[in-house]
Amino acid sequence: MYSLEHKTYLKNIRKNKFIVGFFKIFIIIFLLGIWEYLGRNNLINTFLTSYPSKIGITIIDLFKNYSLLDHIFVTSYETIISFVLSTIIGLFIATILWWSNTLSKILEPYITILNSLPKVSLGPLLIIWMGANIKSIVLMAILISIFTIILNMYNAFIETDKTKIFLMKSFKANKFQIFTKLVFRSNIPSLANTLKINISLSLIGVIMGELLVSKKGLGYLINYGSDIFNLNLVITSIFILGIISYLFYFIVNRLTKNIS
Template sequence: MDGTADETLSGTAPATPPLAAKRRARLRTTALVLAAQLAVLGAFIGFWEYMTAWNSQAAFMFGSPSAIANFLVQMARDGSLFRDTYVTGMETLLGFAVGNIIGTLIGLSLWYSRFVSRVVEPFVIAIGSIPIIALAPIIIIWFGTGLTSKIAMSTLSVVIVALVTSYKGAVGVDPDQINLMRTLGASKFQIFRKLVVPASLTDIFAGLKLTVGFALIGAIVGEFMSSSEGLGHAIFKAGSLYIIPKVFAALVATIALALVLTFLVGKVERLLMPWRRLA
């Protein structure tokens, strides 16, 4: 009879696999963090409701959680909540995708030539320093007031961040690993494809998570400038009528949309980088 059977018969359970123990510890930590977050959120909402219930001026200025919930229900019933969320979500996704594809490709390609990267660096900084809202009138003149202008605003909000993060990941690759591949006869393209790109994925996905919010901001700003639907339009219209609880209701939907998109980016990251699950 082998050692495992002897341990079982003697009442001694086999040792817990380290990986399973690590997963259980991670689940316990996640549950504690989630419980703490819900407690903080619940306390904040309770305090907010209490303060606005006893102060009419505060209720007008900040709304109340109950009034915000009522507007969310009302907007869901008339369909405007889902319609506006869909429109803004589509603009955000398209701008997010286009901006990250362009920015990541340019950022990674700059690894090929440090001379070119030094030449374009001040131009990248100059473009990145322009407030996106300052470009809105020009974007409307160029692309009109339809969907294309919102996608362009979202793309411009994303592309520089994606370029910088991907370039940072590319130039941060260990030089010893690059030299090792060169001594083994690898071409520059092989080094780029098999070493630089995989090693840059951590920075690229960090940039993707960051640019979700930037893409959403660009879409919202575009809707502020000219639109007849979308969460930005709902916020602007409610704000112009001083319906503060409805403004916050649209903001809640915007936050929920951002959280869903960030969650999806995290899922893609775990799919393309399975080794990160074990970290």
């Protein structure tokens, strides 16, 4: 049997969840409603801004000619590949930097410089080196997202409780055991938060790559719509991109909750 205080506590939690969920949905509906009203009554330039029902018609038209699913699949596939590779490589580099203090001191300024570079400026070079294909897009996305996971996880690793590390050393634990049993495990929450950032950066990198070289994907649709001055197609693509971005974040957030 629950106590009265515990029942009240659970009731307040459910109430808070309902309020948060309600206002999340309400704000979206409210903003879309205002946008629709302004567009329907020609209070805004619909050629430049479109409006929700017009976007809905464009989405249906894209579904009818079977092209939208292809574009969504290509962008999603490139994002997942980029996310997985940047996470694995970034974690590996962060581990190496933690493992060797000397190496971290040597490489840290170079990583900082590379992180500060505008990655889009490397696009033409990537096209020349890798060709106008998926490799260039994935590499662009990796370059944009990888430094976040390297720097975040390396900083998390070196901030691990020194007392606990000293205690493990006193029990004759080797460096591998210290890393796997303490350093990595204690920083799983940091990894979870970093992954949520990384998935968004991977998607941004993919879109940037698609704007430069792709013949398929949502980035290509945005670029194509801009070229033919079909701003409704551009806004529709951005709208779909926002939904996909949220779905990716939602999935990663759910997975990382279970991990952490």
